[in-house]
Amino acid sequence: MPELPEIETIRRGLEPLLTGRTLTGAVARVASLRRPLAGDLGRRLTGAVVGAVERRGKYLLLRCSTGTLILHLGMSGHLHLVERGTAPGRHDHLDLLVDADAVLRLTDPRRFGTVLWTGEDPLHHPLLAGLGPEPFAAALSGTYLEEKARGRRLAVKSFLMDQKTVAGIGNIYASESLFVAGIDPRRPVSALTLQEHDRLCAALRTVLAEAIALGATTLDDFSRPGGKPGYFDLRPRVYGRAGEPCTVCGAAILTLRQGGRASFFCPFCQS
DNA sequence: AGTGCGGCCTGTCCGC
DNA sequence: TGCGGACAGGCCGCAC
Numbered sequence: 001m002p003e004l005p006e007i008e009t010i011r012r013g014l015e016p017l018l019t020g021r022t023l024t025g026a027v028a029r030v031a032s033l034r035r036p037l038a039g040d041l042g043r044r045l046t047g048a049v050v051g052a053v054e055r056r057g058k059y060l061l062l063r064c065s066t067g068t069l070i071l072h073l074g075m076s077g078h079l080h081l082v083e084r085g086t087a088p089g090r091h092d093h094l095d096l097l098v099d100a101d102a103v104l105r106l107t108d109p110r111r112f113g114t115v116l117w118t119g120e121d122p123l124h125h126p127l128l129a130g131l132g133p134e135p136f137a138a139a140l141s142g143t144y145l146e147e148k149a150r151g152r153r154l155a156v157k158s159f160l161m162d163q164k165t166v167a168g169i170g171n172i173y174a175s176e177s178l179f180v181a182g183i184d185p186r187r188p189v190s191a192l193t194l195q196e197h198d199r200l201c202a203a204l205r206t207v208l209a210e211a212i213a214l215g216a217t218t219l220d221d222f223s224r225p226g227g228k229p230g231y232f233d234l235r236p237r238v239y240g241r242a243g244e245p246c247t248v249c250g251a252a253i254l255t256l257r258q259g260g261r262a263s264f265f266c267p268f269c270q271s
Numbered sequence: 272a273g274t275g276c277g278g279c280c281t282g283t284c285c286g287c
Numbered sequence: 288t289g290c291g292g293a294c295a296g297g298c299c300g301c302a303c
Contacts, residue, residue, distance in 0.1 A: 002296065002297095003296055003297095006296080033280095034279070034280090034297085034298075034299085035299090058297080058298095072297085072298085073297095074280095074297060074298080075280095075295070075296065075297050075298090076280090076281080076282085076295085076296095091281085108280095109280080109281050109282065110279085110280045110281055110282080110295085110297095111279080111280050111281080112279070112280070112297060112298075113297095114298090127298095127299095151273095152273070152274090153273085153274085154273080154274065154275090158274085158275090161297090163297090163298085170296050170297070171295090171296055171297085172296050173296085234296095239296085240296095259274090259275065259276085260275080260276070260277090261295095261296095261297095262294085262295090
Protein backbone atom coordinates (compact mmCIF):
# COMPACT_ATOMS: atom_id res chain seq x y z
CA MET A 1 0.00 0.00 0.00
CA PRO A 2 2.39 2.66 1.06
CA GLU A 3 4.71 3.97 -1.63
CA LEU A 4 7.88 5.97 -1.23
CA PRO A 5 6.34 9.22 0.10
CA GLU A 6 4.40 7.39 2.79
CA ILE A 7 7.46 5.40 3.86
CA GLU A 8 9.59 8.54 3.87
CA THR A 9 7.01 10.25 6.07
CA ILE A 10 7.04 7.31 8.47
CA ARG A 11 10.84 7.41 8.49
CA ARG A 12 10.87 11.09 9.39
CA GLY A 13 8.33 10.49 12.12
CA LEU A 14 10.17 7.54 13.66
CA GLU A 15 13.68 8.94 13.47
CA PRO A 16 13.45 11.32 16.44
CA LEU A 17 11.40 8.84 18.45
CA LEU A 18 13.75 5.88 18.04
CA THR A 19 17.27 7.20 17.59
CA GLY A 20 19.40 6.39 20.60
CA ARG A 21 16.87 4.02 22.10
CA THR A 22 17.47 0.35 22.78
CA LEU A 23 15.47 -2.57 21.40
CA THR A 24 14.63 -4.93 24.24
CA GLY A 25 12.69 -7.74 22.60
CA ALA A 26 9.90 -8.66 20.26
CA VAL A 27 6.43 -10.15 20.64
CA ALA A 28 5.07 -11.86 17.53
CA ARG A 29 1.39 -12.80 17.46
CA VAL A 30 1.55 -14.54 14.09
CA ALA A 31 4.14 -16.98 12.77
CA SER A 32 4.56 -15.17 9.50
CA LEU A 33 3.63 -12.15 7.48
CA ARG A 34 4.51 -12.31 3.81
CA ARG A 35 7.40 -14.49 4.86
CA PRO A 36 8.03 -16.31 8.15
CA LEU A 37 9.03 -14.19 11.12
CA ALA A 38 12.29 -15.38 12.63
CA GLY A 39 11.45 -17.29 15.80
CA ASP A 40 14.47 -15.79 17.51
CA LEU A 41 13.84 -12.25 16.32
CA GLY A 42 13.44 -10.94 19.85
CA ARG A 43 16.62 -12.57 21.07
CA ARG A 44 18.62 -11.38 18.08
CA LEU A 45 17.66 -7.72 18.34
CA THR A 46 17.76 -7.44 22.13
CA GLY A 47 20.31 -4.87 23.21
CA ALA A 48 20.54 -3.20 19.81
CA VAL A 49 20.78 0.57 20.03
CA VAL A 50 19.07 2.40 17.18
CA GLY A 51 21.59 4.59 15.40
CA ALA A 52 19.56 5.77 12.42
CA VAL A 53 16.25 5.26 10.67
CA GLU A 54 16.77 5.04 6.93
CA ARG A 55 14.72 4.26 3.85
CA ARG A 56 15.62 2.41 0.66
CA GLY A 57 12.76 2.36 -1.85
CA LYS A 58 9.76 1.17 0.15
CA TYR A 59 11.90 -0.50 2.81
CA LEU A 60 12.54 1.03 6.22
CA LEU A 61 15.91 0.28 7.80
CA LEU A 62 16.48 0.56 11.54
CA ARG A 63 20.26 0.72 11.66
CA CYS A 64 21.37 -0.52 15.04
CA SER A 65 24.59 -1.14 16.91
CA THR A 66 24.47 -4.91 16.31
CA GLY A 67 22.59 -5.20 13.02
CA THR A 68 19.73 -3.80 11.00
CA LEU A 69 16.00 -4.36 11.18
CA ILE A 70 14.49 -4.37 7.68
CA LEU A 71 10.78 -3.51 7.52
CA HIS A 72 8.42 -3.53 4.56
CA LEU A 73 4.82 -2.51 5.15
CA GLY A 74 3.31 -4.33 2.17
CA MET A 75 -0.03 -2.89 1.18
CA SER A 76 -1.69 -2.36 4.53
CA GLY A 77 1.04 -1.96 7.12
CA HIS A 78 1.18 0.75 9.79
CA LEU A 79 3.67 1.50 12.55
CA HIS A 80 2.94 3.23 15.84
CA LEU A 81 4.99 3.91 18.90
CA VAL A 82 2.76 3.16 21.88
CA GLU A 83 3.21 2.82 25.63
CA ARG A 84 4.13 -0.57 26.97
CA GLY A 85 0.97 -2.34 28.11
CA THR A 86 -1.29 -0.89 25.42
CA ALA A 87 -3.70 -3.67 24.48
CA PRO A 88 -3.10 -5.02 20.97
CA GLY A 89 -5.83 -5.00 18.33
CA ARG A 90 -6.81 -7.76 15.95
CA HIS A 91 -4.18 -6.94 13.34
CA ASP A 92 -1.36 -5.88 15.63
CA HIS A 93 0.90 -8.74 14.60
CA LEU A 94 4.27 -7.68 15.94
CA ASP A 95 5.56 -5.58 18.83
CA LEU A 96 9.15 -4.44 18.93
CA LEU A 97 9.94 -3.57 22.52
CA VAL A 98 11.75 -0.28 22.98
CA ASP A 99 13.53 0.35 26.28
CA ALA A 100 11.31 -0.53 29.24
CA ASP A 101 8.38 1.70 28.47
CA ALA A 102 7.54 1.69 24.76
CA VAL A 103 6.47 -0.54 21.91
CA LEU A 104 6.90 -0.06 18.18
CA ARG A 105 3.76 -1.80 16.98
CA LEU A 106 3.24 -3.20 13.49
CA THR A 107 -0.38 -3.35 12.35
CA ASP A 108 -0.99 -5.08 9.02
CA PRO A 109 -4.45 -6.47 8.18
CA ARG A 110 -3.38 -8.08 4.93
CA ARG A 111 -0.12 -9.41 6.32
CA PHE A 112 1.85 -8.55 3.20
CA GLY A 113 4.55 -6.89 5.23
CA THR A 114 8.05 -8.21 5.87
CA VAL A 115 10.27 -7.97 8.94
CA LEU A 116 13.86 -9.20 8.91
CA TRP A 117 16.91 -8.82 11.06
CA THR A 118 20.33 -8.89 9.45
CA GLY A 119 23.84 -8.57 10.76
CA GLU A 120 25.14 -7.93 7.25
CA ASP A 121 24.92 -4.82 5.10
CA PRO A 122 21.16 -4.53 4.50
CA LEU A 123 21.72 -2.94 1.09
CA HIS A 124 23.30 -6.23 0.00
CA HIS A 125 20.37 -8.28 1.22
CA PRO A 126 18.77 -10.15 -1.71
CA LEU A 127 15.53 -8.19 -1.26
CA LEU A 128 17.29 -4.84 -1.57
CA ALA A 129 20.32 -5.52 -3.72
CA GLY A 130 18.45 -5.31 -7.02
CA LEU A 131 16.58 -2.09 -6.35
CA GLY A 132 16.97 0.71 -8.87
CA PRO A 133 18.23 4.17 -7.91
CA GLU A 134 16.43 6.40 -5.44
CA PRO A 135 14.24 8.87 -7.34
CA PHE A 136 16.09 11.90 -5.95
CA ALA A 137 19.57 10.47 -6.48
CA ALA A 138 21.76 11.82 -9.24
CA ALA A 139 21.95 8.29 -10.66
CA LEU A 140 18.38 8.67 -11.89
CA SER A 141 18.15 10.63 -15.13
CA GLY A 142 16.45 10.52 -18.48
CA THR A 143 19.57 8.96 -19.89
CA TYR A 144 19.49 6.24 -17.23
CA LEU A 145 15.84 5.48 -17.99
CA GLU A 146 16.48 5.38 -21.71
CA GLU A 147 19.30 2.87 -21.25
CA LYS A 148 17.23 0.77 -18.88
CA ALA A 149 14.37 0.77 -21.40
CA ARG A 150 16.44 -0.20 -24.41
CA GLY A 151 15.12 -3.23 -26.25
CA ARG A 152 12.19 -3.73 -23.88
CA ARG A 153 8.62 -3.99 -25.03
CA LEU A 154 6.69 -3.65 -21.81
CA ALA A 155 4.41 -0.71 -21.19
CA VAL A 156 6.03 2.33 -19.58
CA LYS A 157 3.58 2.11 -16.65
CA SER A 158 4.75 -1.42 -15.77
CA PHE A 159 8.36 -0.35 -16.33
CA LEU A 160 7.96 2.42 -13.73
CA MET A 161 6.42 0.07 -11.20
CA ASP A 162 9.31 -2.36 -11.49
CA GLN A 163 11.44 -1.66 -8.41
CA LYS A 164 14.55 -2.53 -10.43
CA THR A 165 13.89 0.52 -12.64
CA VAL A 166 13.43 3.10 -9.87
CA ALA A 167 12.96 2.27 -6.20
CA GLY A 168 9.73 3.28 -4.50
CA ILE A 169 7.23 3.87 -7.29
CA GLY A 170 3.88 2.10 -6.87
CA ASN A 171 0.59 2.19 -8.66
CA ILE A 172 -0.51 5.68 -7.64
CA TYR A 173 2.67 7.58 -8.40
CA ALA A 174 3.23 5.67 -11.64
CA SER A 175 -0.09 6.95 -13.00
CA GLU A 176 0.44 10.42 -11.56
CA SER A 177 3.95 10.77 -12.99
CA LEU A 178 2.90 9.68 -16.46
CA PHE A 179 0.13 12.26 -16.43
CA VAL A 180 2.49 15.05 -15.40
CA ALA A 181 4.95 13.92 -18.09
CA GLY A 182 2.18 13.78 -20.71
CA ILE A 183 2.99 10.17 -21.64
CA ASP A 184 0.43 7.46 -22.43
CA PRO A 185 0.87 4.59 -19.92
CA ARG A 186 0.44 2.01 -22.71
CA ARG A 187 3.48 3.11 -24.72
CA PRO A 188 6.19 0.45 -25.09
CA VAL A 189 8.97 1.86 -22.99
CA SER A 190 11.68 1.51 -25.65
CA ALA A 191 9.62 3.77 -27.94
CA LEU A 192 10.05 6.80 -25.65
CA THR A 193 12.46 9.49 -26.79
CA LEU A 194 15.24 10.76 -24.57
CA GLN A 195 13.26 13.97 -24.17
CA GLU A 196 10.30 11.96 -22.91
CA HIS A 197 12.50 10.04 -20.47
CA ASP A 198 13.79 13.38 -19.22
CA ARG A 199 10.23 14.61 -18.71
CA LEU A 200 9.32 11.39 -16.94
CA CYS A 201 12.29 11.70 -14.60
CA ALA A 202 11.33 15.27 -13.73
CA ALA A 203 7.67 14.31 -13.29
CA LEU A 204 8.57 11.50 -10.87
CA ARG A 205 10.44 13.96 -8.70
CA THR A 206 7.65 16.52 -8.87
CA VAL A 207 4.87 14.19 -7.74
CA LEU A 208 6.97 12.46 -5.08
CA ALA A 209 8.19 15.76 -3.63
CA GLU A 210 4.63 17.06 -3.50
CA ALA A 211 3.46 13.97 -1.67
CA ILE A 212 6.35 14.05 0.79
CA ALA A 213 5.58 17.71 1.53
CA LEU A 214 1.97 16.74 2.15
CA GLY A 215 3.12 13.91 4.42
CA ALA A 216 5.02 16.33 6.62
CA THR A 217 1.65 17.61 7.79
CA THR A 218 0.82 14.20 9.28
CA LEU A 219 3.92 13.78 11.42
CA ASP A 220 2.12 14.89 14.54
CA ASP A 221 -0.17 11.87 14.22
CA PHE A 222 2.71 9.53 14.84
CA SER A 223 2.16 8.31 18.31
CA ARG A 224 -1.55 8.94 18.39
CA PRO A 225 -3.35 5.61 18.71
CA GLY A 226 -5.50 5.05 15.63
CA GLY A 227 -3.71 7.79 13.74
CA LYS A 228 -2.34 6.86 10.38
CA PRO A 229 0.92 8.70 10.03
CA GLY A 230 2.17 8.75 6.50
CA TYR A 231 -1.18 7.95 4.96
CA PHE A 232 -2.35 11.33 3.89
CA ASP A 233 -5.16 12.82 1.96
CA LEU A 234 -3.76 12.87 -1.54
CA ARG A 235 -5.49 14.82 -4.27
CA PRO A 236 -4.52 12.73 -7.26
CA ARG A 237 -4.60 14.22 -10.73
CA VAL A 238 -5.76 10.98 -12.35
CA TYR A 239 -5.45 8.08 -9.91
CA GLY A 240 -8.88 6.76 -8.89
CA ARG A 241 -10.62 9.42 -10.97
CA ALA A 242 -12.07 7.34 -13.82
CA GLY A 243 -14.87 9.26 -15.54
CA GLU A 244 -14.07 12.51 -13.75
CA PRO A 245 -12.81 15.54 -15.68
CA CYS A 246 -9.12 15.99 -16.40
CA THR A 247 -7.82 18.90 -14.33
CA VAL A 248 -6.11 20.32 -17.42
CA CYS A 249 -8.45 19.76 -20.37
CA GLY A 250 -11.72 18.59 -18.82
CA ALA A 251 -11.93 15.33 -20.77
CA ALA A 252 -13.06 12.22 -18.90
CA ILE A 253 -10.22 10.29 -17.24
CA LEU A 254 -9.96 6.73 -18.56
CA THR A 255 -8.98 3.56 -16.74
CA LEU A 256 -7.58 0.25 -17.91
CA ARG A 257 -5.72 -2.70 -16.46
CA GLN A 258 -2.02 -3.21 -16.97
CA GLY A 259 -0.23 -6.13 -15.39
CA GLY A 260 -3.28 -6.72 -13.22
CA ARG A 261 -3.24 -3.18 -11.85
CA ALA A 262 -5.53 -0.27 -12.59
CA SER A 263 -4.05 2.59 -14.60
CA PHE A 264 -5.63 6.03 -14.99
CA PHE A 265 -4.86 8.58 -17.69
CA CYS A 266 -6.18 11.44 -19.77
CA PRO A 267 -6.58 10.40 -23.43
CA PHE A 268 -5.89 13.96 -24.64
CA CYS A 269 -3.12 15.18 -22.34
CA GLN A 270 -1.12 11.95 -22.59
CA SER A 271 0.21 10.59 -25.87
C1' DA B 272 15.99 -12.97 -20.43
C1' DG B 273 11.91 -10.58 -20.41
C1' DT B 274 7.18 -10.72 -19.44
C1' DG B 275 2.67 -11.83 -17.46
C1' DC B 276 0.04 -14.10 -14.13
C1' DG B 277 -1.42 -16.37 -9.79
C1' DG B 278 -1.12 -16.30 -5.02
C1' DC B 279 -0.62 -14.44 -0.56
C1' DC B 280 -4.34 -12.21 3.21
C1' DT B 281 -8.33 -9.37 4.95
C1' DG B 282 -11.42 -5.47 4.46
C1' DT B 283 -14.50 -2.76 1.85
C1' DC B 284 -17.49 -1.45 -1.57
C1' DC B 285 -20.74 -2.24 -5.23
C1' DG B 286 -24.46 -4.51 -7.64
C1' DC B 287 -28.00 -7.77 -7.34
C1' DT C 288 -30.23 -6.45 4.68
C1' DG C 289 -27.50 -10.17 2.87
C1' DC C 290 -24.52 -12.09 -0.34
C1' DG C 291 -21.03 -12.82 -3.95
C1' DG C 292 -17.54 -10.90 -6.48
C1' DA C 293 -14.19 -7.51 -7.63
C1' DC C 294 -10.85 -4.81 -6.01
C1' DA C 295 -7.12 -2.70 -2.94
C1' DG C 296 -1.24 2.25 -2.87
C1' DG C 297 3.13 -4.87 -3.19
C1' DC C 298 5.96 -8.42 -4.12
C1' DC C 299 7.60 -13.14 -5.09
C1' DG C 300 7.77 -17.31 -7.66
C1' DC C 301 6.64 -19.56 -11.53
C1' DA C 302 5.42 -20.70 -16.42
C1' DC C 303 5.82 -19.34 -20.99
